[in-house]
Amino acid sequence: MHSTAWLTAGHTRKAASVVLLSCLVSGLSLVQPLVVHRVMAQTSDLDSLPLPAVWALAVVLLGLVTAIAVKAVVQASLAEDIALEHRRGIVEDVARADADSMERSRGSDHLTCVTSDVEAVKNTVSAGALDIPAQLLLSGVALAAMVVFDPLGFLMALGAVAVLGTIAMASGHRVNRLTRDRQEAISNATADVDALIREHRALTHRNLQGERALAALGHFVDAGRHGRGIGRVRGLMAPLNELAVSIALLLLLGVGGLRVAAGVLPLENLVTFVLYFGLLAGPAATVSNGVLAWQEGRAAAGRIAERRHALRVDRRLPPLSSDRWHHIDAVPLRGQLSLDRVSVPGRDPRTPRLDHVSADFPSGGFTAVVGRSGAGKTTLLELLTRRITPSEGRVLLDGQPVEDIDLMDYRARLGIVEQEQTLLLGAGPESIAAVPGLASLVEDIRRGEGDSSSPRHSGGERQRLAIMSALTRGADLLLMDEPTSQLDGVAERNVVDLVRQRPTGTTAVVIAHRLTTVRDADQILVMDRGRIADRGTHEELWTRCTAYRALWEEPVPQAASLTSV
Template sequence: MSTTGSATAPLPAQKRRILRLFRPYRRSLLFVASLVVGSSLVSLVNPFLIREIMDVALPQGRTGLLSVLALGMIVVSIATSTFNVWQTHVSAKIGQLVMHDLRTAVYEHLQRMSLAFFTRTRTGEVQSRIAHDIGGMQVTVTTTATALVSDVTIVVATTTAMALLDWRLTIASLVILPAFVWVSRHVGDERRVITRDRQRQFADLSSIVQESLSVSGIMLGHTMGRARSLTDNFALQSRKLTEIEVRASTAGLWYQSTIWVVMASMPAVIYWVAGLTGSGGHMAISIGALVAFTTLQQALFRPAQRLLTIGIDLQSSLELFGRIFEYLDLPVDVAEPEHPVEPKELRGEVRMRGIGFSYASAERPTLDGVDVTVPAGRSLAIVGETGSGKTTLSYLIPRLYDPTSGTVTIDGVDVRDLSFATLAATVGVVSQETYLFHATVADNLRFAKPEATDEELVAAARIAQIHDYLMSLPDGYDTVVGERGYRFSGGEKQRLAIARAILRDPPILVLDEATSALDTQTEQAVQGAIDAASAGRTTITVAHRLSTIRDADEIIVLDRGRVAERGTHDELLSLGGHYATLVNRDTEMAVALR
C-alpha cells in the first residue's frame, strides 16, 4: 500500500504518546495501582508465616500459634484473590476503553480523509489496520499496565524481604538478572520485526478476501475462470502468514528456555550456598528461614520473568501502535474550516472561477482554467469525451476534492468556508456508481434523512419511479437490498439512489451520469421525474447520454480539461463542433442498438 503518512516517530516520543492514551483514565489507574500494591504486599506475608510455623510453632508444639498462623495464611489467600479480581476487572475495563478510543479515533480520522486517499488505498488495508492492528494490541493494552505495576512492586518488595532474611543469598539470587535483561532486549527486537511483517501480511490477506469474496469479485472470478488461481494465490499468502506466525511463536525460545532452566535450578544453588556459608555443621540460616527465602525467591523470579515478557510484548506492540499512529497522522487534505461561514439564505447559485485540478499521478492537469456560472434554479449539463474532466469538475462542488487553483462558490461563499454539514445539506449527489448498504430499502433511503417519515419515503420513491416496484416485493420497503444492493438491477439501484438524494431536498443537485444504467424507457420516465423534482433547484448533470440534457439551460463541452464550447443544445448543434460530433455519434449508437 502507498500512503502519505508521517515517518515513524522516535521511540521515546511514541511511548509518551501511548501513555497519553491512558490520561483520561488516570484516576482509575491510580485505583488499580493501589489494588496491585496492596495485593503484592499482602502476598509477601505468607513466607514469613511459613518461617514462624517451621521455626517456632511446629518445633515447640504451640498448637494455638500454629492455628493462628495457618488462619493467617488463609486470610492472606482470600485477600490476595479479592485484590486480583478487582484489579483484573478495573484494568480490563480501562484497557477496553482505550481500545475503543483508538478505534473511534482512527475511524473518525479516516472519515475526514478526502476521496483521493481511498482511491489509492486498498479497502482491505484499512480494515486490517482497524481490526488486526488494534486487535493485536488488546492484550498489551488491557493487562500490561496492571502487570507492570504488580510485578515491579513484587520485585522490589520481595528483594527487600529476601535481604532482610539473608543478604548473601539475595546477592546470589540476583546475579543472573542482567542476563535476563539482555535476553529480553534481544528477543524484543526480533519480535518487533516479526510483528511488522505479520501485520503487513494480514493486510495483504484481508485485501484478497475483501476483493475476491465480494459479490463483484466472485462474479469476476467465476466468469473469467480464475477461481482456482485465486485460491492458489490465497493459499500462497496464507502460507506466508503461517511461516511468520511460527517465527513469532518460536522467536527467542531457546534463550528463554535457558532462563527457565536457570530459574528452576536456583533453589538448589541457594541450598548449596546456604550449606557452604555455615560452620561447624550448622547453617547460618534456619530451616524455616531458608524455606521462606526460597519461597520468596520463586516469587521474585516469576514477576521478573513476566517483566521481561512484558518488555518483549511492549516492543512488539510498539510496531502496532506505530501503524495506527501512521493513520492518525495522515494529513487531511480537504479540511473543515475552523470558523465556518453560515449563509443567511441558500438559493443555489454556483460559480466556478479559474478552476484548475491535477491528480498526483497525472502527467497533465485534469482541469485547466474552467469558468462556469450556474444561476440559482437553473440547469447546467457537462459533456465531453471520456477523461475530459467531467466527473472531477462535478466533484468539486460538494468538496469531494479541492481545486488545485481557482474557487468554487455557492451563493458567493467559497465552499471551503462552509461547514461539511451545511455543504451536505446544500448539495445532493447521485453518482454513476450507486452504493447501497446491506440493509432494508427504508434504511438505505433514511441514510439521507434519518428522521424522514414513511410518507416522505414514498414521495421520494414515486418521483424516482421506483415506488410501484418496491410495493410489488413481498416485504416492500422492508426488503433487504443485499451487499452493495445486488438484489436489485442496475436501473433499480440507480432509482433508489435518486430517491435517496431527492429525500434530502437540497437546493443543488449534482447528477453524475445518474441515468446511465437505465434502459431507454425507464430513463425517459426517471428523467421526467428528475425534471419535475429539479423545478426551482440548481441542477448540474454530467451527461453520458446526450438525449437527457437537451433541455438544459446551458451545456458546456470539456476537452482535455478546458471548456471548448458552451451554449444551449440548439446553439451548439449549429456550431458543428465538438458537441455536434458527440450528438451525431450518440444518435448513430442508438440506431445501431435498435
C-alpha cells in the same frame, strides 16, 4: 512510540490505578515471607505457635487475594476502554478524512487497524505490560532480601536473573518485527478479499477472480508464517525460563540444605530465601511475557499511528461527539452556483485536474458536463459537493463564497446520484414507503421492472429510487455522475424523465458519458484536459464544436446504441 501514550490512550488515571494495585500485590507478596520467617523463628512446636504472627499471615493472604481480584477487574475494564478509545479515534479520522488523503489510503489498512491492531494493543494490557514496574520493584526488593538471608545463594540466583533478562530482551525484539510483518500481510490480504467482493462481477467476467483469491491466500499464508514465528519465540522462551528457574532452584535447595545440615544457615533463613526466590522467579516470567506483549502492542500502535497520520481530518466537520450531527439546519441552495477560475492540482504538477475553470450553473437549470475520461468532469462535481477544495479560485453561490455556508448545512440540500448507486433506503417495502412520494414509483417498478422489495435492485431501479429520494427530501441541487451509462434504453428514459420532472427551482448538474441523456440540457459544458473547451446547447455545439461531435462518434460501454443526431 517510546512513551506510554499509545497504551494508556487517555485513560492515565485508570492505568495508574492498575499500576498501584500491582504494586500493592507485590508489597503484600514481599511481606508474606517475612511473616513466615517470624512464625518459624518463634515456633519450637505446635503448642508454641505465635497467634499474632499467624493472624498477621492470614490477613496478608486475604489482602493479597482481594488485591489480585480487584486488579484483574480494573485491568480488564482498562483494556476495553483503551481498545474503544483507539477505535473511536480511527473511526472518527476515517469519517472526517478529507478526500485526497482518503483516496490515497487503502480501506483494508483501516479495517486491520480497527480490528487486529487494536486487539494487539488491548492484549498488551491484558497480558500484564502495566505490571512490569511493580514486578521490577518486586524483583529488586526480593533480591535485596535474598542478600540479607543468604548472600551466597543470592549470587547463584543472580545468574538465573541475568539469563531470564537476556531471553526476554532477545525475544521482545524478534516479536516486534514479526508482529509488524504479520499485520502488514493481513492488511494486504484484506485488501485483496475486499476487491474480490466489490469487483466480483468484473473479475469473473475476465476470469481474474482466481488470481485475486490466490493473492489473498498468499498474504494470509505469509501472515500465518509470521504468526507461527511469534508462537515459536513464545514457545521457546517459556521452557528456557522454566529451565533457568528450575536449575537455580535445585542448586539453591541442594547447597542450602547442606549448609543447614552443617549448621551454617538457619532453616528459617533457607525457607525465607526460597520464598523470595519464588517471588523473583514469578516476576521474571511475568516481565518476559509483559515485554513480549509490549513489543506486540507497540508494533500495532505504530501501525495505527502511521495510518491515522496519513489521513488529514477535514476541520470543517465537527467531532463525532458533537450534537451538530443531529441538528443540521439545511440552507436553501436556490441561487446561481458559480466556479470562478478554480484550479485543482493533480499528482503531476504539470497536469492539473482543473485549470482555471469558470462556469455558471443557473438556479433551476439543467447543466450537462461531457468529455473524455480524465477531462476533469468528476473533479468538477467534487468541487460542487465541496468534497475537495480548489487550490486557486472560488466556488460561489449568488456571488458569495460557499465557504461561508456551514459544510453540513450545505450538503443537507444536495441530492447526489452516482454511477454505482448504493441505496440508502432499506430493501423492504416499509423502508421505501417511509420516504414521501416514492409509493407510486415503487408500484411502477413492481409492475414494469421487477419486485423492488427484493434486496437486489436493477441499475434502473437504484438510479430512479436515488433520484426520487433526493428530490422528495428537498434537495435544491441534484448532482449526477454518469447515472445512465450502464442502463438500457427504457431505464435511461425513465431516469431522464425524472430529471426533467424535478421540482421548479431545483438545479441539476449531470456528468454524462451517454450523450443522449443530456441533448436537451439548458447548457452543455465540454471539458478537455481540465479546462472547459466549449459551452452551449446541443444544437450550438453540434454546429461549431469538433470535440463535441467526436464524443458522439465514440462507442460507450452499454448495450443500447446511441440515437442518431
